[in-house]
Amino acid sequence: MTPTNSIPAANAVPADWRDLIALTKPRVMSLVIFTGLCGLLAAPESIHPVLGFTAILCIAMGAGGAAALNQWWEADIDAGMKRTAKRPLPQGRLDRTTARDFAGILCAASVFLMGFAISWLAAAILAISIVYYAVIYTIWLKPRTPQNIVIGGGAGAFPPLIGWIAATGHISTMPVVLFAIIFFWTPPHFWALALFVKTEYAKVGIPMMPVVAGERSTRRQILAYAVLLLPLSALPWWLPGKEHAGAIYGVSALALSTVFLALSIRVGLRTRSGDDDAMKPEKQLFAYSVLYLFALFAALVVDRYIPL
Numbered sequence: 001m002t003p004t005n006s007i008p009a010a011n012a013v014p015a016d017w018r019d020l021i022a023l024t025k026p027r028v029m030s031l032v033i034f035t036g037l038c039g040l041l042a043a044p045e046s047i048h049p050v051l052g053f054t055a056i057l058c059i060a061m062g063a064g065g066a067a068a069l070n071q072w073w074e075a076d077i078d079a080g081m082k083r084t085a086k087r088p089l090p091q092g093r094l095d096r097t098t099a100r101d102f103a104g105i106l107c108a109a110s111v112f113l114m115g116f117a118i119s120w121l122a123a124a125i126l127a128i129s130i131v132y133y134a135v136i137y138t139i140w141l142k143p144r145t146p147q148n149i150v151i152g153g154g155a156g157a158f159p160p161l162i163g164w165i166a167a168t169g170h171i172s173t174m175p176v177v178l179f180a181i182i183f184f185w186t187p188p189h190f191w192a193l194a195l196f197v198k199t200e201y202a203k204v205g206i207p208m209m210p211v212v213a214g215e216r217s218t219r220r221q222i223l224a225y226a227v228l229l230l231p232l233s234a235l236p237w238w239l240p241g242k243e244h245a246g247a248i249y250g251v252s253a254l255a256l257s258t259v260f261l262a263l264s265i266r267v268g269l270r271t272r273s274g275d276d277d278a279m280k281p282e283k284q285l286f287a288y289s290v291l292y293l294f295a296l297f298a299a300l301v302v303d304r305y306i307p308l
């Protein structure tokens, strides 16, 4: 799939800053940035506030730039789905070259600023996440396999690792566990949504799990990931040494993950599909998945500053 001309020409409309912001998927990226910030704040070593702010700015620029590259590449696919058709490129409100250049500048600036101001290890992992999302997921996996978001989910799991490395300068067990939590959270997060927009993905030929394997199999897989997520989310509570998270985190993780599992059981064992009203449990699981990750990472930071 390559960018095509099946969308209106932008007629050299001057770039509106609101459209450039929309290109970075700000709502989705708010959680990406938040998990990066929590990785930075939960680390056992502190970073100067100016450097901390710079590191988070770099994650925001890199994630936003990667999202803009995703929209530049997929403008024709986005034009074919109700959920995405109003984005600036499918609507022709922004020209392709401006979008591509804006995305390229954001990505390159984020990596170089991270490298020069913070650490080249953090910069390298930021560069890997950008390539992972914009190239490996968007161009390679998404149009080819229903495992696209299982493998591609790795891209969204890097920000806490980057935040942690920015603060400590090295990789250790806790940030790898945080990576794993987001990695196993992604399939239920996305497939809950994919279940209620299945026909849209089918229409544009994207092989999302419910389209290829069917609803029943997708529901069972959501359940399997939610079961794994429960002990995994509590793992930081059992980590030894200075990376150990306390009871505030542990109890929050168990409570949040139990609700996640309960909602997943409801979705996992359902047989109904069809009209919009029938998909309420799937919509609830999707909405809760977002709240879940915000709350889990917030608990990690609260726990770090109020250890019990």
Ligand code: HEM
Residues within 6 Å of the ligand: 027, 028, 029, 030, 031, 032, 035, 083, 137, 148, 149, 152, 153, 155, 156, 157, 182, 186, 189, 190, 193, 290, 293
């Ligand atoms: C490959 C992995 C992922 C896929 C395919 C995916 C897919 C999606 C899709 C399609 C939406 C609907 C957004 C829209 O309509 O614009 C969404 C919403 C959202 N995603 Fe994900 N997501 C993934 C990973 C993540 C990660 C890692 C995070 C954050 C850590 C995240 C945070 C969010 C948030 C906060 C929303 C709600 C946005 C809103 O309220 O409009 N997602 N996701």
Ligand SMILES: CC(C)=CCC/C(C)=C/CC/C(C)=C/COP(=O)(O)OP(=O)(O)O
Residues within 6 Å of the ligand: 025, 028, 032, 059, 062, 063, 066, 067, 070, 074, 084, 126, 129, 130, 133, 142, 155, 156, 157, 158, 159
């Ligand atoms: C630091 C860094 C680069 C982080 C990247 C974070 C990341 C991978 C987020 C993925 C979230 C996301 C917008 C998925 C949307 O899938 P989609 O693009 O298939 O959704 P769409 O159909 O809405 O375009």
